[in-house]
Amino acid sequence: MNKSVLYALGSAALFGASTPLAKLLTGDMPPVLLAGLLYLGSGLGLTLARVLRDGGFKPPGLARGEWPWLLGAILFGGVLGPVALMYGLVSTSGSSASLLLNLEAVLTAAIAWLVFKENADRRIVLGMLAIVAGGVALAWQTGPGAQSSAMGPVLVGLACLCWAVDNNLTRKVSASDALFIAGIKGVIAGSVNTVLAIGMGALLPQLPVLSLTLCLGLLGYGISLVLFVLALRGLGTARTGAYFSTAPFIGAAVALLVFAEHTSPAFWLAAALMGLGVWLHLTESHAHEHLHEVLEHTHAHSHDAHHQHAHAQAWDGSGHHSHAHTHPSMRHSHPHYPDIHHRHVH
Template sequence: MRRAQIEVILAAVAFAASVPATKLLLADVAPLALSGVLYISAGSLCAGLAWLSGRTGTAMGGTNSVRGAEWVWLLGAVVSGGVLAPLLLFLGLREVSGHVAGLLLNFEAVFTVGLGVLLSGEYLGHRGWLGAVAILLGAVLLSLPHAEPASIPTRWAGIALVIGACALWGLDNNLTQRVSLRDARQIVAIKGLAGGITSLSLAAAFGGFGHWNAIRVLIALAVGAVSFGLSIALFVRGLRQLGVIQTGMLFALAPGFAAILSWALLRETIAAWGLLALGSMTAGALLLATDRHEHLHEHEAQEHAHEHTHDEHHQHDHTPEQLAKLPHAHWHRHQPMVHRHPHVHDVHHRHRH
């Protein structure tokens, strides 16, 4: 679990770097076109990684590929998180400063939690609720009249657009968790290429590409590969191990990183209310990330395939070839079980509360 937590934090840092980078690019290029280039780069990177793993014999093969009804969940994730959310974010970034947009991204955690509770029956403890309140308090601080310097007027339309993007990414997180057992590289490749091609097609249809040159294209490709490709791949791996809520909360550190990077790289003026909001929202994210619960719960019998090691939830027979490599992925059956232990809402703990 510790490794998964570190990977999600790295994903948060990588995504945070996209805020100041895209803020600079949006001075010359259109939001839809930028979204398309970023996501195509992300999808291409992960498609390449999946191809290389197949060439070197480390791929999981068809056992770990998206299948059946999972395509419906993935389609919803593509539309909400791969097309609409980045478009709203980039439109919002044109209206507000980078650090304000970065801090407002904390609302993704709030929407992820809320939808996780409503749609999946996940549990949020006292620390989690306190963390959510701290994030909302930070948003209130940002909305105060003097939260930004006088030279940077607050545009409420921009704030609404960024919060709307967070709502869509919260939905995306919950939908993606339904397919998080599958190869993260395949998931990101599909989301990136499908979302990117859709965005570029819409940009072409509505004539909104902006002014591109070779340097801007290279920067956008690099940002897409790292901030969206690598970041999302690590995030999906976290969903598999940690569940929607804890993964979303660790990733909620990204807004704080984004604000700090925006202050440093964009040379934006630091206002006192902004610092207070940063502290409140970061504290809230940490409280949410450390939320735990323990109770007697039942595991129903289920069969599936995913990468795993042999913990108390994975006690099944193997061939000698399967035992030769750990972790490994193969089709296996979980027997019914009733027990009590601290847990998060990963793919093996989808009970209601």
């Protein structure tokens, strides 16, 4: 299995599980504060990991033209999206919220295909439809007793739109250091929302709840986002979003355990449909003759068919390494995804 697929599924598992768990915390603190602390836990944890990895603070190496994409992603995905979700969770059941998160994949793919002209063939579209149909099937399990107001689902849907914009903007910087991208998003978004919440009169929770919230943010938002960025780098936006849309099923499964709900035939139907969708994506083979334009960027790589360049300094030729490098124009044919080296038109 392609490692980028594993990154996408791992990201979905962490985020999906965090949604119903975050609902347990909505009664202990205001939604804006909860959103801020979740992202703050993500940012602080990932920044510490990056400092330990690099032996201190090092420049991220982000090109000047990439900063607007990153800041836009932080605004939509780190500030607006989490606040909308936390307010939505107040009046939406855990399993219903997990269902509504399917909108993120649909909106992500729609923006990728219509705005950024990313390629999608029939198999990918059918796989996406199967996964989304599985999410719709989850609605049946909520039953008439589910406590949701009209505004709750609207706010969860708004969060999905914010994250769809975020996903497509993050794709523009996905070749850069994933730890930096996820960490800076967490620090900025978490600080903004936490300060805003305190300014509105919110009080920080007791240490046990604060620690739990920060740890949940590191796992469900931080590490999940690092894996998502790595998946974007290798799969493109629409395919990563499709794999990530298995998160609602994972979230619903956790909600069934946490809130002691009973499984239903609809739950297993959803599992089968999502499994079908993932299988359609896993068995995709997209190959044709294509032209690589001259491209200069920086990312970790080994010297494969797309990386045959000389080095200014001595290098033994083995393993992954990272530096600025230029890809010459090349025309060839092989199976590929719309990754950072294959974002050509069709």
